[in-house]
Amino acid sequence: MRRAPSHLSGISKGVLSTRLRHLVSRGIFDTAPASDGTAYREYLLTEKGRDLFPVIAALRQWGEDHLFGGGEKRSSLVDRENGAPVARLEIRSADGRSLAWNNTRVTA
Known part of the structure; x- marks a missing residue:
């Protein structure tokens, strides 16, 4: 999982991971390999997410x-x-x- 942006640094990794997994399971985000070539994953808004x-x-x-x-x-x-x-x-x-x-x- 990619490192959280600095504005999310007040949230624990476990809570953030749980919330992101839930948003992926609901179709708000998809994951993809990181664009910088690292082993991390990026979260990408789906059409459903953009409609929010x-x-x-x-x-x-x-x-x-x-x-x-x-x-x-x-x-x-x-x-x-x-x-x-x-x-x-x-x-x-x-x-x-x-x-x-x-x-x-x-x-x-």
Whole structure:
């Protein structure tokens, strides 16, 4: 297994290994030989994993709204092409109207 990135260094190897194996078994990641030619394996996002991007972006925006103090330093999600901040995600109706939690319901 490849060494964890430095931002994951606070997690034990056993916990990280268990979580990564679970994500592989769920089809979020695949493993492949390391691109640097070492005996390690790399974790690659599958299509299923890439489809999680809107969910992760929405959770990130929620966290920015509710978990940081004013002016507290944090990373930013930006457009790779121009460096501009990513617009807020919105839930929209089929006809394009913006919907809030109280404008929807679950049906069988």
